[in-house]
Amino acid sequence: MRTPDVSHGPHATRHAPPASSPCAVAASPLRRRFAALLAEADVRLDGDRPWDLQVRDERLFARVLATGSLGFGEAYMDGWWDAAQLDVLLARLLQARLDRRVRGIGDLWLALRATLINAQAGRRAYRVGERHYDLGNDLYRAMLGRRLVYSCGYWREAADLDAAQEAKLDLVCRKLGLQPGMRVLDIGCGWGEALKFAAERYGVRGVGITVSREQAAFARELCAGLPIEIRLQDYRELDERFDRVFSIGMFEHVGVRNYRRYFEMVRRCLPADGLTVLHTIGTNVSTNRTDPWIDRYIFPNSMLPSVAQIAAASEGLFVLEDWHNFGTDYDRTLQAWRDNIEAAWHTLPARYDERFRRMWRYYLHASMAMFRVRHAQLWQVVLSPEGVPGGYVAPR
Structure with missing residues (x-):
């Protein structure tokens, strides 16, 4: 199992220089500039x-x-700043679009990398599993x-997280x-709960x-005794027939260079009367990369698709039957996850130290903010190879 490295590299703790250092002396004009930016979001430095x-x-x-969102997130991890309502602060900054005003070297590197390599191909496709999903089932x-x-849970009639996830x-x-007897493919099956x-x-x-x-190991144990096979496998390797195909929360790791290949794979796996x-x-504007802090600490090589990118990649392969957006439900889901993990930190192993805890807290609150200000969406898209005869009626 991969555990966070908290003594070296990006997780290493940084120590402050003496108050008389050049950094401290130069802070006053930088503080004024920083405060002016925050004021655009109605946020004050050391306010009440x-x-x-x-x-x-x-x-x-x-x-x-100097380093934009990467440095902002890292500084929070290092304890250089705090906010009593972190999600509200981050939502205000996003609403004022300050993330677009201050960019650092991390943004430039990701932009260059996106033009040079396919970050989600070959062994790189497994990196997010090793770095994020293999952190530990206890977490x-x-x-x-x-x-x-x-x-994201579906909160239309749900009163709590468990009910929202089942819904x-x-x-x-x-x-x-x-229908009973159908053969179904789950692309990015997680811990196996959806197939179960x-x-x-x-x-x-x-x-x-x-x-x-x-x-994979957890899902095999969870689904033991059921007609379910769990594989450690890249989606590009699939070439077999299924009656239905679904993917829940995996497409964010596919990457724009691979969207067409993803839909081609799904199409060859489905019969003419199939559904996926x-x-x-999703994001409101097409891009080819993610935020540099998210890329380094949470989801390496990830990116959010846009409507245009999904439509272009599936064009000619599928009929679009339904497009459902319930992105505001993700804010509520994340709040429930936040409440659960904050209550459980004292029960977790020591490897989840204070810096890791602050990293995870920042990740959850930043995600809440993204959905709250509607910069991120949650889509369920229904596609058919040749169109449903008589038309498709989507349940809600």
Whole structure:
């Protein structure tokens, strides 16, 4: 199992220089510039409102102005600043679009890398599994609730996280029109909960693929005794027939260079009367990379698709039957995950130290902010190879 390295590299703790150092002397004009930017979002330095930013280290200003969002997130991890309502602070900064005003070397590197290499191909496709999903099932069990479902819940009639996750799984099954005996493919099956749900509630048999060894091992144990096969496999390797195909929270790791290949794979696996559901986070503007802090610490080589990118990649292969956006439900899901993990930190192993805890807290609160200000969406897209005769009616 891969564990966070907290003594070297990007997780290493940084120590402040003496107050008389050049950094401290130069902080005053940088502080004024930093404060002016925050004022555009109605955020104050060391103010008394819960969303105001509390400065713990004056080196913060130079770091953020030089390195943008990467330095801002790292400075929080290092304890250089705090906010009582972190999600509200970050939402204000995003709403004011300050993330676009201050960019650092991390943005330039990701832009260059996107033009030179396919970051999600070959062994790089497994990196997110090794870096994120293999962190440890203890962390995810503490955060995700009764079912290990690491994607947006559906809160339309749900009162709690477990009910919202079951409602989401059932919604996918109903959109696919699952029937007993159908053979189903889950691309990016996680810990196996979706296939288990479909097999138990709808009588299907299936195959789940993942790039995480930890997830694969857990899913095999979870689905023992059910007609389910779990594979450690890249989606590009698939070439076999299924009645239905779905993907929940995996497409964010595919990358724009591979979108067409993803849909070509799904098309060759489906019969003419098949259906596929794509459940993915999406963004309002097409891009070829992610935020540099997210890339370094949370989801390496990830990126969010846009409507235009999904449409272009699936054009000529599928008929678009339905496009459902319930992205505001992700804010509520993330709040539930935040509450769960904050209550459970004292029960987790010591390897999840304070810097890791601050990293994870920042990740969850930044994600809440993205969905709250509607910069990120959650889509369920239903596609058919040749169109449903008479038309498709999507359940809600």
